[in-house]
Amino acid sequence: MPKIWNKSIESHRQAVRQAILDSTATLVAQGGFPAATMSQIAERAGIGRATLYKYFPDVEAILVAWHQDHVAAHIARLTELRVGGSDAWERLQAVLLGYAQVARHRGGHGGDLSALVHRGENVLRAEQQLVDLFSGLLTEVAQAGRLRGDVPPKELAQFCIHALGAAGSLRSEAAVRRLVDVTLSALGGST
Amino acid sequence: MPKIWNKSIESHRQAVRQAILDSTATLVAQGGFPAATMSQIAERAGIGRATLYKYFPDVEAILVAWHQDHVAAHIARLTELRVGGSDAWERLQAVLLGYAQVARHRGGHGGDLSALVHRGENVLRAEQQLVDLFSGLLTEVAQAGRLRGDVPPKELAQFCIHALGAAGSLRSEAAVRRLVDVTLSALGGST
Structure with a gap:
């Protein structure tokens, strides 16, 4: 052909x-x-x-594919934000806010659907991509002298991802921004 | 009788x-x-x-009951820590560490079992108890003038619970303590 x-x-x-x-x-x-x-x-x-x-x-397979597409789109968007600006701390702010907004919408999933799509190999791979994205950016922030020095960037990445998950239970955009501020305030170095 | x-x-x-x-x-x-x-x-x-x-x-019902007993025991233990000392900030530290240790062990559950036991009315009630416990303690910390004033205690409670969930992916007790320090550092007021 x-x-x-x-x-x-x-x-x-x-x-x-x-x-x-x-x-x-x-x-x-x-x-x-x-x-x-x-x-x-x-x-x-x-x-x-x-x-x-x-x-x-079957329907399950469609839902899993649909969820995978969503996750891939979210990760692409966060990757854009990660490389978007020159200042590492500002990029960190942007990525945290971007992820909090994703987490906020995810909070709306029903339990059964959520249990269905949040399992399997692909989800583990996406979670790893997310941890890598946050770890990489936090390492850059550390190199810029803006990150606390007493905790490895990889642990701080896990902290950020979990903390921002709280957005799923928040009602307003203002509360989401407060959550991002609270999370950021735990990351800063002495400079 | x-x-x-x-x-x-x-x-x-x-x-x-x-x-x-x-x-x-x-x-x-x-x-x-x-x-x-x-x-x-x-x-x-x-x-x-x-x-x-x-x-x-059936087996599922036994596992759900077993999980409920565990959750009730955890909440009883956290409630003890919550009222244990005189200084509100120290009690907050103790409760955060206690919950992080619970979250660390929960990280070991297999996905299927986890999806099974983490649903239903009882789990929602336990989650609400946890949020209430953290909110109440954080309100006391605020009254002692030790909490940041720009975010409602209830939102900070959600932040703590989610952030400490990161303990599920941590390998060492030292890392769990670092996570508690990082979380605490986001909560403090200017005093």
Whole structure:
């Protein structure tokens, strides 16, 4: 097959996949996790059930894929913030706020759905990426002489990620910003 | 029935219940969560299967009860630490360290078991008790003029609980103490 034809098939596949994920997300948002069926998803995505089954074996697999896409997008966004400015401390502020906002929205997940998508290899890999991202940035902050020197950056990375998880129980954007301030205030060095 | 007879029945029931929980905990620790069966548990607890089913309908119910007992014991211990000393800041240190040690051991749970026991009404109630315990103590620290004044104690309680959850990924007791220091350093006022 000519290359351009391959490309077009691939982009068609991507479009169908995205339609499936979006339709499932909408159905779950409307009726909760166990409510969505493969038939409903196919109908909403505008494809046949047989086609749907070529992409995903069941609703769970779709939800896991949907969650993975979300996580990948969040990590891409945080990576942008990480390299975005010249001052390491300001980039740290931006990444902490960015992650707190992600954590805030995650707080809305129902328990069953959350237990389903937050397991497996891919989630562990994403968690490791997040720890690496925070550790790397905190090491830069340390090199700039702005980080406390008595705790390894990797431990401070775990501290940040967990502390910002509290955003899931916060109601207002102002409270999220206070949480980021509190977390930041634990990280600073004597300079 | 005379009162004393009632009491003896009740303490017998408690002893059997405890034997069931302990046997299940041992079996799960040895072979992982799905390995324990009702027959194995009955055998290990030294009771008949029929008796076991009078206490619990299935393995999951035993594990949930076992977890609830653990959580209740942790909260009782933290409550002791909370009221233990005269100085509010020292009691805060003790409670943070106590909770970090609980969180550290919880980090060892397998994902499936964790997802099973960390859901349901009782867990929500325990979480609320924990938030109340931290909020109450932080309010006392504020009254003693030792807490930062720009963030409500309830938000700081959520911050503490989440931040100390990082202990689950820490390997050493020294690292747990560093985590407590880092968390404490975010809470102090200007005095």
